[in-house]
Amino acid sequence: MTHQAVVRRVTLSRDRVLRAAVALADKVGIDSLSMRRLSQDLGVVPMALYKHVANKEELLDGMVDVVVGEIDPPVRDTDWQSAVRLRILSARRALLRHPWACAVIQTRTTPTPAVLEYLNSTIGMFRAGGFSIDLTHHVMHAMGSRLWGFSQELFTDSSGGSSDNSADGPPGPDPEMQAVMLREMANRYPYIAEVTAAVAHDEESIVGSGCDDQFEFEFAVDLQLDGFERLRQQGWTSASRS
Amino acid sequence: MTHQAVVRRVTLSRDRVLRAAVALADKVGIDSLSMRRLSQDLGVVPMALYKHVANKEELLDGMVDVVVGEIDPPVRDTDWQSAVRLRILSARRALLRHPWACAVIQTRTTPTPAVLEYLNSTIGMFRAGGFSIDLTHHVMHAMGSRLWGFSQELFTDSSGGSSDNSADGPPGPDPEMQAVMLREMANRYPYIAEVTAAVAHDEESIVGSGCDDQFEFEFAVDLQLDGFERLRQQGWTSASRS
DNA sequence: GCGAAACGTATACGATGTACACCTATCGTG
DNA sequence: CACGATAGGTGTACATCGTATACGTTTCGC
Numbered sequence: 001m002t003h004q005a006v007v008r009r010v011t012l013s014r015d016r017v018l019r020a021a022v023a024l025a026d027k028v029g030i031d032s033l034s035m036r037r038l039s040q041d042l043g044v045v046p047m048a049l050y051k052h053v054a055n056k057e058e059l060l061d062g063m064v065d066v067v068v069g070e071i072d073p074p075v076r077d078t079d080w081q082s083a084v085r086l087r088i089l090s091a092r093r094a095l096l097r098h099p100w101a102c103a104v105i106q107t108r109t110t111p112t113p114a115v116l117e118y119l120n121s122t123i124g125m126f127r128a129g130g131f132s133i134d135l136t137h138h139v140m141h142a143m144g145s146r147l148w149g150f151s152q153e154l155f156t157d158s159s160g161g162s163s164d165n166s167a168d169g170p171p172g173p174d175p176e177m178q179a180v181m182l183r184e185m186a187n188r189y190p191y192i193a194e195v196t197a198a199v200a201h202d203e204e205s206i207v208g209s210g211c212d213d214q215f216e217f218e219f220a221v222d223l224q225l226d227g228f229e230r231l232r233q234q235g236w237t238s239a240s241r242s
Numbered sequence: 243m244t245h246q247a248v249v250r251r252v253t254l255s256r257d258r259v260l261r262a263a264v265a266l267a268d269k270v271g272i273d274s275l276s277m278r279r280l281s282q283d284l285g286v287v288p289m290a291l292y293k294h295v296a297n298k299e300e301l302l303d304g305m306v307d308v309v310v311g312e313i314d315p316p317v318r319d320t321d322w323q324s325a326v327r328l329r330i331l332s333a334r335r336a337l338l339r340h341p342w343a344c345a346v347i348q349t350r351t352t353p354t355p356a357v358l359e360y361l362n363s364t365i366g367m368f369r370a371g372g373f374s375i376d377l378t379h380h381v382m383h384a385m386g387s388r389l390w391g392f393s394q395e396l397f398t399d400s401s402g403g404s405s406d407n408s409a410d411g412p413p414g415p416d417p418e419m420q421a422v423m424l425r426e427m428a429n430r431y432p433y434i435a436e437v438t439a440a441v442a443h444d445e446e447s448i449v450g451s452g453c454d455d456q457f458e459f460e461f462a463v464d465l466q467l468d469g470f471e472r473l474r475q476q477g478w479t480s481a482s483r484s
Numbered sequence: 485g486c487g488a489a490a491c492g493t494a495t496a497c498g499a500t501g502t503a504c505a506c507c508t509a510t511c512g513t514g
Numbered sequence: 515c516a517c518g519a520t521a522g523g524t525g526t527a528c529a530t531c532g533t534a535t536a537c538g539t540t541t542c543g544c
Contacts (some may be wrong), residue, residue, distance in 0.1 A: 034500060034501085035501065047504095124433040127433055142393070151387070190366075220380075227469045277532065287494075288532090289495095294491090
């Protein structure tokens with residue numbers, strides 16, 4: 001039945017399309033991921049993709065599913081706090097492997113089954129840890145994007161903005177000028193300057209990224225988990241609104 | 243000097259463009275905001291806009307600035323906790339007025355001066371409240387998107403996904419079928435079902451939005467603020483990493 | 485009153501998502 | 515074994531988008 005096997009091109013499949021899309025986004029960034037470019041990567045005409053995904057939205061949904069699929073399943077036989085912690089850190093690792101995924105997840109409107117599965121099992125970890133349904137509900141909300149392995153970093157970029165955008169194009173930004181702007185910025189935003197100065201020991205970036213992202217993330221997660229544990233021990237209930 | 247005043251069309255300005263863009267996005271949604279559509283709203287040819295904003299990115303930056311400008315300045319003469327709380331709730335109100343703003347903020351790469359101003363004064367509130375620079379730094383990270391008045395809601399939409407997307411188009415989704423799917427979903431995602439059941443007392447939505455968003459938001463903010471206060475009182479330092 | 489800037493216009497290009505019609509290989513069934 | 519259905523790939527075409535470039539036209543300081 002494979003008498004044409006040598007000549008026959010490998011056929012597409014939803015799975016192959018999705019994996020290729022993830023790989024391509026990893027390589028060239030999410031903004032450069034177009035249906036056309038993807039089809040080209042697969043050696044196929046653009047419209048061929050539409051036999052496997054309804055449209056680009058569904059493609060993105062599928063890509064998220066691939067990433068979510070990389071998150072480790074819950075570990076068993078531990079306290080809820082370590083279990084949740086491990087899970088979230090695993091989610092974070094998955095998202096660090098696919099830097100575009102945060103942005104894409106944030107644009108999704110309808111959760112896919114894989115996402116529901118992830119949420120469901122995460123909720124289950126709180127429930128198994130003795131959280132009431134009520135508290136679990138609010139706790140899930142409170143975790144927010146941390147559940148996805150990121151915390152909506154405020155900046156990823158360095159190079160703070162000058163007040164007016166006088167044209168400094170491709171030519172390297174005059175270093176002396178830059179020093180002046182930095183000083184001016186320190187005047188205008190003294191508190192920011194204070195923090196960044198404290199952070200920039202052996203770093204050169206102006207703002208952000210001069211700190212250990214992983215540490216920041218774990219700091220936030222642990223602080224929240226501690227808060228949750230305190231509420232649980234107190235038998236907190238949403239009826240007791242302050 | 244205004245002898246032609248009656249005939250002369252109102253001239254554009256960066257400010258008018260920005261405000262029109264905000265209004266348009268409020269009305270038709272951010273996805274339908276194109277340079278062409280905006281120019282049409284302003285009774286002008288598309289390219290006219292480019293005399294006031296360099297490109298669409300800068301337009302979006304400007305729109306964020308407008309929204310940020312609506313956030314109340316810090317209140318004085320209170321404890322840091324209420325002050326920060328009020329500020330963040332004010333930010334939240336601004337973002338609820340412009341539902342597109344969360345999404346846009348998350349896509350910005352470079353902070354504008356207005357944004358820096360906002361961050362700076364918020365940092366200042368922690369500093370004035372007795373937080374060390376070090377702790378302030380981590381606390382800002384931990385607040386994450388909450389600083390912006392939102393917590394990355396997991397769903398805004400109802401209508402959970404079925405496993406396979408059999409074609410149900412515009413015609414109303416068969417109510418009996420829907421009930422079956424709901425039951426099936428409760429099987430597959432028991433924990434989600436549990437939480438949503440507890441929440442859906444007098445609501446009909448399948449998942450999410452059956453709860454008081456404002457309450458959830460304040461719950462998360464207050465929990466974090468309490469955690470911060472505890473760290474502050476303990477004289478926490480990032481040197482003491484667990 | 486004149487030259488220069490600031491502002492609006494006209495036209496055009498390349499890229500994108502995707503509707504629609506068409507071809508073709510594969511396979512279950514008579 | 516033939517054949518028609520069906521799944522999968524192709525080709526063409528269109529609307530829409532952001533924006534480069536070149537051109538008019540108002541406005542204002544000197």
